[in-house]
Amino acid sequence: MTTSHVIIGDGIAGSSAAETIREADPDADVTVLTDEGEALYNRILIKEFAKGKLPEAPISIHDEDWYAERDIDLDLNTYVTAVDTDAHEVHTHESGVYEYDKLLVATGGTPTQLPVENSDAEGIHHFWTFEDARDIQEHADAAETGIIVGAGLLGIDLAAICAAQDVEGKYLMRGDCWWRYALSEEGAEIIHDALRERDVEPVFQSGVDRFEVDDDGVVTGATDPNGDFYEGDFVGVAIGLDFNTEFLRGSGIELDDGIVTDEHMRTNAEDVYAAGDITQFEDLILGERAQNGAWGSAKEQGSIAGQNMVADEPAEEFRWVSSYSITHFDFPFLSFGHPTLGDDFVERKYSETEWRRVALRNGRVVGGVLIGDLAPQSKLKQLARERRDISGQEDVLLAETIDLDDLDAAPAEAE
Ligand SMILES: Cc1cc2nc3c(=O)[nH]c(=O)nc-3n(C[C@H](O)[C@H](O)[C@H](O)COP(=O)(O)OP(=O)(O)OC[C@H]3O[C@@H](n4cnc5c(N)ncnc54)[C@H](O)[C@@H]3O)c2cc1C
Secondary structure (H helix, E strand, O other): OOOEEEEEOOOHHHHHHHHHHHHHOOOOEEEEEOOOOOOOEOHHHHHHHHHOOOOOHHHEOOOHHHHHHOOEEEEOOOOEEEEEOOOOEEEEOOOOEEEOOEEEEOOOEEEOOOOOEOOOOEOEEOOOOHHHHHHHHHHHHHOOEEEEEOOOHHHHHHHHHHHHOOOEEEEEOOOOOOOOOOOOHHHHHHHHHHHHHOOEEEEOOOOOOEEEEOOOOEEEEEEOOOOOEEEOOEEEEOOOEEEOOHHHOOOOOOEOOOEEOOOOOEOOOOOEEEOOOOEEEEEOOOOEEEOOOOHHHHHHHHHHHHHHHHOOOOOOOOOOOOEEEEOOOOOOEEEEEOOOOOOEEEEEEEEOOEEEEEEEEOOEEEEEEEEOOOOOHHHHHHHHHHOOEOOOOHHHHHOOOOOHHHOOOOOOOOO
């Protein structure tokens, strides 16, 4: 009997699941539904397009033929409104009902709006889709002054877009440094200097109280909680994601700021899996539930989900230390694992553009941030994967070249 697999979302998680299912089961029916109007593209690269540095073509990963050649039905512009887990049905806005034997939800998130006055004014951008990138590219090209809000990994993309498009930027941050949950002020200062060199000024202990608009409702600037006004005809906001679970209300699928899964990417509902940014998955390395927001992790989860969807019994486990790199500056930057989840941190500055911080929990590496020299990443990730207890030997993690032989030969926990 032919199995019918329905996948909601054609991001990297959904697409990688579709490919995995097709490879494992040539006879299966595979349908991918997406509310976007284009097939899978490289979300990581849309910032380079918005900077004006890359044309559209290399950003696309699959065209529609790719799906047709693999006998995968791709339904674009198809918005899922509900899932009936008893009837095994997916309901859509206009395209009717799809029946499934196995369902994958890989719907990611949507940028959160700032809950302040005029936050929906014209000229204020959020950044998630290729369509957003097209708007941002066009507007930043014409703008002279910019405001960026959101001191994290997506906010810095918007700051870098201002820099590349010669927009004089003010980067309004609530604390005393960029990504204060993962970096110390000393490490973040390397980033601040790089921004200043590019005419983007970090403004600390700031934020947005309200946006100001002209008579046509177009943004002209922002007033921060201190009452200071900053001019900006371009505004970029990146303060986090709302996970796309609205259509799952009442479905019985367990939700908790995302979709709860086990390590096999299985939800609590029979025959329903989830993958990618949207999952609150059982993290075997951390030893508790966690959520990732990274391309490689979403791809791996899609592949694990796909393998388990075609298997009689789910056997494949997601066991992964994710990483996220930034290439906006003259030095490389990489964060790995869960850099904000440590109960202890060790760090060291090696030069004006080289810095390292490792987050530990119960004596084990759980994540970190590397600036300038990314070479230690493989050994640090190995230690995280092995859940090796390195209590009292943290200095080994900060050696210019990490030598794992310098650690006591404590047995690693099972991989
Ligand atoms: C500008 C930018 C830069 C980034 N840079 C990096 C980077 O350098 N490194 C890194 O590791 N990660 C980066 N990321 C994050 C990375 O892109 C994500 O972690 C990854 O794309 C998540 O993939 P996903 O498949 O889980 O979700 P998504 O890519 O968000 O895909 C979900 C899809 O589901 C669709 N959908 C949602 N709801 C519905 C519905 N009801 N019906 C139908 N379809 C629906 C959405 O439209 C979307 O197409 C970046 C993200 C952005 C936006």
